[in-house]
Every structure is written in structure tokens, then in C-alpha cells.
Amino acid sequence: MIMIITQAIRFGIVFLYGSTGEILIEKAGHLNLGIPGIMCLGGVGGCMGAYWAYQGGAPAFIVVLLAVFMAMLFGALGGLLYGVFTITMRCNQNVTGLSLTTFGAGVLGFWGTQMGDKEILFAPASRYAFTPSLFFGASTPDNWFTTIFMSHGVLVYLGIVFAIVVSVVLKRTRTGLSLRAVGENPAAADAAGIPVIRYKYVSCILGAAIAGVGGAFYLLDCTRGSLEYVIDAMGWLAVALVIFSLWRSNISIFGSFIFGFLYILPRYIEGVGLAEKEILKVVPYAATALILIVISFFNKKETQPPASLGLPYFREDR
Amino acid sequence: MDNNSKHVREPLVHLTRRLNVSARFAWLIRIGAFVLSILVCCLVSCLLSGKVSFGFFFKHLFEGAFGSGMLVRALLRDLSILLLLALAVTPCFEMRYWNIGGEGQAMMGAFGCALIVSYTSGKMPVWGTIVLSFVTALVMAVIWAVIPALFKAKWNTNETLLTLMFNYIAICLGAYLIKKVVPMGTGILNFDSGTLSSLGSGDFWIIVSAAVVMTVVMFVYQKYSKHGYEISVVGEAPNTARYVGINTKRVVVRTLFLCGLISGLVGFLLVSVKDASFLSDSTMQSTVAGRGFTAVLISWLAHFHPLAMVLTSFLVVFITRGATQVGNMARLGNSYAGMMVGIFFFFIIATEFFINFKIHFRPKAEKKPHETAPTEPEQKPVARDPE
Numbered sequence: 129m130i131m132i133i134t135q136a137i138r139f140g141i142v143f144l145y146g147s148t149g150e151i152l153i154e155k156a157g158h159l160n161l162g163i164p165g166i167m168c169l170g171g172v173g174g175c176m177g178a179y180w181a182y183q184g185g186a187p188a189f190i191v192v193l194l195a196v197f198m199a200m201l202f203g204a205l206g207g208l209l210y211g212v213f214t215i216t217m218r219c220n221q222n223v224t225g226l227s228l229t230t231f232g233a234g235v236l237g238f239w240g241t242q243m244g245d246k247e248i249l250f251a252p253a254s255r256y257a258f259t260p261s262l263f264f265g266a267s268t269p270d271n272w273f274t275t276i277f278m279s280h281g282v283l284v285y286l287g288i289v290f291a292i293v294v295s296v297v298l299k300r301t302r303t304g305l306s307l308r309a310v311g312e313n314p315a316a317a318d319a320a321g322i323p324v325i326r327y328k329y330v331s332c333i334l335g336a337a338i339a340g341v342g343g344a345f346y347l348l349d350c351t352r353g354s355l356e357y358v359i360d361a362m363g364w365l366a367v368a369l370v371i372f373s374l375w376r377s378n379i380s381i382f383g384s385f386i387f388g389f390l391y392i393l394p395r396y397i398e399g400v401g402l403a404e405k406e407i408l409k410v411v412p413y414a415a416t417a418l419i420l421i422v423i424s425f426f427n428k429k430e431t432q433p434p435a436s437l438g439l440p441y442f443r444e445d446r
Numbered sequence: 447m448d449n450n451s452k453h454v455r456e457p458l459v460h461l462t463r464r465l466n467v468s469a470r471f472a473w474l475i476r477i478g479a480f481v482l483s484i485l486v487c488c489l490v491s492c493l494l495s496g497k498v499s500f501g502f503f504f505k506h507l508f509e510g511a512f513g514s515g516m517l518v519r520a521l522l523r524d525l526s527i528l529l530l531l532a533l534a535v536t537p538c539f540e541m542r543y544w545n546i547g548g549e550g551q552a553m554m555g556a557f558g559c560a561l562i563v564s565y566t567s568g569k570m571p572v573w574g575t576i577v578l579s580f581v582t583a584l585v586m587a588v589i590w591a592v593i594p595a596l597f598k599a600k601w602n603t604n605e606t607l608l609t610l611m612f613n614y615i616a617i618c619l620g621a622y623l624i625k626k627v628v629p630m631g632t633g634i635l636n637f638d639s640g641t642l643s644s645l646g647s648g649d650f651w652i653i654v655s656a657a658v659v660m661t662v663v664m665f666v667y668q669k670y671s672k673h674g675y676e677i678s679v680v681g682e683a684p685n686t687a688r689y690v691g692i693n694t695k696r697v698v699v700r701t702l703f704l705c706g707l708i709s710g711l712v713g714f715l716l717v718s719v720k721d722a723s724f725l726s727d728s729t730m731q732s733t734v735a736g737r738g739f740t741a742v743l744i745s746w747l748a749h750f751h752p753l754a755m756v757l758t759s760f761l762v763v764f765i766t767r768g769a770t771q772v773g774n775m776a777r778l779g780n781s782y783a784g785m786m787v788g789i790f791f792f793f794i795i796a797t798e799f800f801i802n803f804k805i806h807f808r809p810k811a812e813k814k815p816h817e818t819a820p821t822e823p824e825q826k827p828v829a830r831d832p833e
Contacts, residue, residue, distance in 0.1 A: 159606065161610075165788075213799075217796060217803075219795050222606065223742065223746050223747075223791075224792075226739045226743060227788055227791035227795060230739075230788040231788025233781065234784030234787070234788050235781075237782075238779055240781070241778065241780075242494075245777075364610070364614060367610065368611060402625040402630075403629065410622075414615055420611065424601040425601050433607070442463070
């Protein structure tokens with residue numbers, strides 16, 4: 129049981145990164161369906177960063193730092209591309225996002241094939257990302273508490289920190305208020321003197337950077353450096369988690385745990401048929417769909433999606 | 447920030463909406479973007495892999511698409527299926543109902559068909575199975591399309607997110623069915639009997655003629671029927687629609703019913719005619735294989751015009767099949783084609799900007815005016831923002 133909980137936390141963090149980034153973007157009124165693709169791009173960047181630093185003989189700290197930096201850079205580039213298309217060029221957000229997902233998944237697969245041809249392995253470099261010793265020192269007592277909460281790699285804690293920071297910024301700061309205003313009613317925000325376009329760009333790029341770390345985290349921590357091509361599927365779950373947690377990244381910390389739990393549960397339960405294991409995988413999506421329906425039914429202001437989600441903003445339109 | 451010091455400042459780039467765009471201008475831009483996208487794809491491929499040269503790329507691109515009679519047939523078949531799915535989602539988009547659930551709706555059609563074939567094949571006359579699987583495919587897809595529409599009509603539930611979730615629920619249900627029928631199988635259901643393709647080799651003509659018929663039907667439906675008119679009014683001016691007495695909710699549900707019918711047909715064609723198999727996996731590998739998402743792009747790129755969709759779906763299939771061939775020949779892996787298709791999409795999406803907006807540059811003697819350099823607006827995104 130302890131093992132399941134530990135693994136649930138780890139896999140949930142992938143969703144947490146993705147959803148934290150997506151929350152930031154959606155709060156600016158942009159529905160970025162390119163999150164799966166951005167996470168794939170981040171995975172590419174993260175592995176490259178970790179590999180370079182490791183080959184260069186850098187200490188553990190630098191390896192992880194460079195991996196995170198490169199993942200954020202690649203994610204941010206994806207976010208910038210999305211931003212240019214949807215903010216400056218006012219293209220349809222759904223269409224742009226879906227293209228970005230196609231592109232990102234393609235890049236990851238292509239790059240993975242190339243790395244496979246060159247027989248480059250990421251397992252040695254990823255060791256630094258998932259060993260807990262970097263954070264807590266080598267000697268921690270061995271009981272259920274430390275196993276669940278302290279046996280993870282440093283990126284797990286970074287994900288939670290990101291989620292809390294985003295939550296606080298959105299809820300408690302003036303910047304967050306302005307950002308939410310941009311997502312609810314950009315024309316009013318513009319009239320109030322908020323630089324709408326700048327806010328949108330910053331949130332799209334920062335959000336994508338955070339989501340990018342999610343992809344890197346999956347490849348470096350969850351799979352321990354072996355390249356797996358399921359990040360886009362996980363990215364969709366991250367998008368689902370945004371709704372599940374009602375656009376609040378502090379709730380999504382717990383939501384991510386639930387999603388992670390459901391994601392890995394089929395691997396651990398016994399005495400259940402394979403078909404029933406498949407049906408378990410439907411639960412996160414079904415729960416999200418249900419929540420979506422319930423919040424629209426109650427129609428409370430606090431739980432709605434940002435009002436101008438998905439709509440382009442052009443000042444000269446009326 | 448440095449801009450704030452000057453009080454009167456004309457932004458470098460200024461955008462205005464083009465109000466009446468001639469069709470010729472629009473198509474000129476689109477064709478330009480298409481050519482440019484292929485060139486960029488080629489350039490990227492050359493840079494990424496030493497094995498690809500300019501000539502190599504174009505030779506195999508065209509060979510992969512039109513190299514032999516068989517390949518042309520495969521191209522037309524893929525085109526037809528994509529076109530059908532794009533036709534399904536088009537009326538939804540026309541009324542600004544962002545149904546990105548074409549994937550799931552076609553998946554449920556495929557699911558319904560596979561369900562019937564797996565359980566009745568051999569116990570029923572073949573024709574019975576085929577008819578029953580066809581009907582079930584339509585019913586399942588309609589149910590899958592109408593549920594989000596009902597919630598949209600009743601409580602204004604966000605349809606983009608809900609249909610997105612429904613896609614994955616459908617895929618998970620498909621995976622459940624496969625494991626239920628063959629618990630220890632390879633994860634794919636193959637059908638030797640009970641499908642249309644098991645009767646003969648007319649599968650190519652069935653798919654293509656279905657696409658041709660549906661294209662004409664949708665064109666007429668959109669352009670000449672009262673329903674089509676209502677859809678466009680609901681999309682462009684929901685308040686006007688209400689004012690003139692159109693029952694908006696009914697139009698939404700009715701349109702999604704139609705969408706479900708066509709995507710159910712696609713599901714049936716995929717399982718019973720094209721593949722004679724059913725695949726669904728929680729890693730998002732499936733019989734529909736992302737076509738539902740591509741269909742969204744195709745429909746949108748064609749401005750929801752059924753005949754233009756023939757062209758856009760042709761371009762997408764051409765790039766996909768051509769790039770797959772290039773990738774195979776240069777051993778670049780399966781994902782190479784996806785990357786190229788992504789690049790192609792970006793270029794085509796960008797054309798909308800150049801069609802809808804006019805770029806004005808600050809008049810200045812020493813500045814060289816760039817006509818339509820696509821990188822120009824992205825360098826100065828914040829330039830025209832602060833006043």
C-alpha cells in the first residue's frame with residue numbers, strides 16, 4: 129500500500145506540472161490543447177540537458193538544474209509558438225493547440241528514434257533526478273512517512289512548489305488579479321490599463337515552461353531515463369486535471385494524487401480481470417466530465433471556466 | 447519598457463481587420479503557404495538528417511503519395527475517411543459549437559460496430575451482422591455526440607472540454623471491449639467474417655462513394671436547406687436567432703445528431719470496410735488514430751465549406767503519406783511524418799492571419815517595408831501594446 133501511494137504521488141506529479149502550466153494559461157483566457165505536445169517538447173529538452181551535463185561530468189545538482197532549465201526552455205518555445213499564433217495572429221486556439229500536440233509528439237518520437245540509433249542512453253543521467261539523496265541527504269530513517277513523503281527525487285517537490293506559487297500568485301497578488309481579469313474580460317482589463325497582450329504572452333510562455341518540466345520529469349523520474357512515448361496521453365490527463373481541480377492549482381496537488389493513483393492502480397491490483405483494469409482507466413476522464421457537468425449545473429461564479437476562454441482578443445473589434 | 451519614456455509613439459506594427467477579402471487573394475496566400483510549408487519541411491529534414499537531400503525529399507514525397515496505382519487508391523481512401531469525419535464536425539463548428547469530439551464519436555461508431563461483429567459473427571447470417579453493426583455504429587455515435595449537446599443546450603456546459611473528455615472515455619471503453627473479447631490477445635481485434643470487407647474487394651469504392659455522396663449532401667444541406675440556414679444564424683448571431691424564433695437548443699441537439707450519424711458512418715467504415723479490425727488502447731492508439739482531431743483542422747482550414755474540404759483533406763493526406771514515405775526511405779522512424787504534418791499545419795493556420803488582418807508598418811524613410819514577412823509580428827508582440 130505504501131508503495132502504491134508513493135508511486136501515485138510520483139506519477140501524479142507529471143499531471144501536476146502539466147495542469148499547473150495549463151491553469152496559468154487558461155486563466156489568461158487561452159485554452160491550450162497543445163499541452164501534451166509541449167510536455168513532449170519539454171521531455172526532449174530535459175533529457176538533452178541532463179545528458180549534456182552528465183557527459184560533461186557535472187555534479188548532481190547541475191545535472192538536474194540543466195535538465196529543468198532545458199525542459200523549461202523547450203516548453204517555453206512551444207508556448208511562444210502557441211502565443212504568436214493565438215495572441216498576435218489571433219488564430220483559432222483549438223486548432224493551434226491540436227497542431228502543437230501533433231508537432232510535439234512528432235518531435236519527441238523522431239528525436240527518440242534518432243537517439244536510439246545513436247545508442248544514447250539517459251538512464252545514467254536520470255539517476256540524479258530520481259534519487260532522493262540530493263534533497264534530504266543519504267541517511268533518512270526508514271519508515272512509512274519517509275517512504276511516502278521523502279523518498280522522491282527533487283523534481284517532485286519542485287512540482288508542488290510550482291503549484292503552490294501559481295496558486296498564491298493567482299489568488300493573492302495584484303498580478304494574479306490582473307491576469308484573471310484578462311482571462312475573464314480582456315476588453316475591460318484593457319480599459320483598466322492592464323497590458324493584455326503582455327499578460328497573455330507571459331502566462332502562455334511561463335505556463336508552457338512549467339508544463340515542459342512535466343514531460344522531462346516523466347522521462348527522467350517515472351521511467352528512470354528510458355524513453356516512452358505516452359507523454360501525450362498523460363498530457364490529456366493533465367488538461368483533464370485542470371477542470372477536475374476547478375482551475376485552482378492548490379486543489380490540483382490533491383487532484384494529481386488521485387489521478388496518479390488511478391493511473392497506476394491497474395498495475396498493482398490483483399484478482400481482477402484485464403478488462404476491468406481497462407475500465408479503471410476511464411475513471412479520471414469520467415470524473416472530470418462529471419465535474420464539468422456539475423459545475424455548469426450549479427453555475428457558481430467561482431467554479432466556472434474563465435469567461436473568455438478560447439476567444440481571441442483584438443482591441444479594434446467591438 | 448524603454449518605450450514608455452516617449453510619450454507620443456506610433457507602434458511599429460499596426461493591425462487592422464480586412465473587411466472584404468477577395469477569394470483570389472485568400473487562395474493565393476493559402477497556396478503560397480502550402481508551397482512554403484513543403485519547402486520548410488524539406489529544409490528541416492535536410493538539416494536533421496544527413497540522409498535526406500533536396501531531390502531525395504521531393505522524389506519520395508511524391509512517390510509516397512502517387513507512386514503507384516495502389517498508393518493512389520490508398521491516398522483516396524484516406525482522403526475520403528478524413529473528409530467524412532470533417533464533414534461530420536463541420537455543421538457543429540458553423541454554429542460555433544466547438545465539437546472536438548469527432549475522435550470519440552467515430553470511436554464509438556467503431557466500438558458499436560466491433561461489438562456487434564465480435565458477438566454475433568458466425569451466429570447470424572453475414573448480412574444480418576453487417577446491417578446490425580451498421581445500425582449500432584450509428585446509434586452509439588449519435589448517443590456520444592448528443593450527450594454533450596444536451597448538456598450544452600440545457601446548462602451551457604463547456605462543450606470543448608466535455609467532448610475532449612468524451613474522446614478518452616470512448617477510447618477507454620474500446621480498450622475494455624478488446625480485453626473482454628480476447629483477454630490475452632495482442633490488443634487488437636481482427637475480424638475474419640461479419641464485415642463488409644470479408645464479402646469482397648469493393649471496399650475502396652464503398653468508402654470513396656460514401657465520401658462523394660456525403661460531400662454533396664452536406665453542401666446542399668448547408669447551402670440550400672432551412673436547417674443549414676438556421677445553423678449559420680445560430681453560429682453568427684445567437685441573439686438574432688433567438689429573436690427570429692429559432693429554437694437554438696433544438697438546433698444544437700439536431701446538428702449534433704447529424705454529426706453523430708456521419709461519424710458513426712466513419713466508425714463503421716473504418717472497422718467493417720477499411721481495416722476489418724478494431725484497435726483501442728489507453729495510450730491513445732486507436733482505430734480512429736487521431737483522425738478526429740485532424741478533421742477539426744481540415745474543416746476549419748476550409749472555412750467549413752464542404753467542397754474546399756476536399757482540397758484541404760487532400761493536402762493533409764498528401765503530406766502525411768508523402769512524409770511517411772520519406773521517413774521510411776531515410777529510416778527516420780514513424781514519428782517523422784507527424785512532425786512534418788505539424789509544421790504544415792502551422793503554416794496553413796498562419797494563413798488565416800494574413801487573410802484576416804492587414805499589417806501596417808510605421809511609415810519611416812529608413813525602414814524597409816516588409817510585405818508579408820511571417821516573422822515580423824512575432825518579434826514585436828508587445829510593441830503595439832502600451833499606448
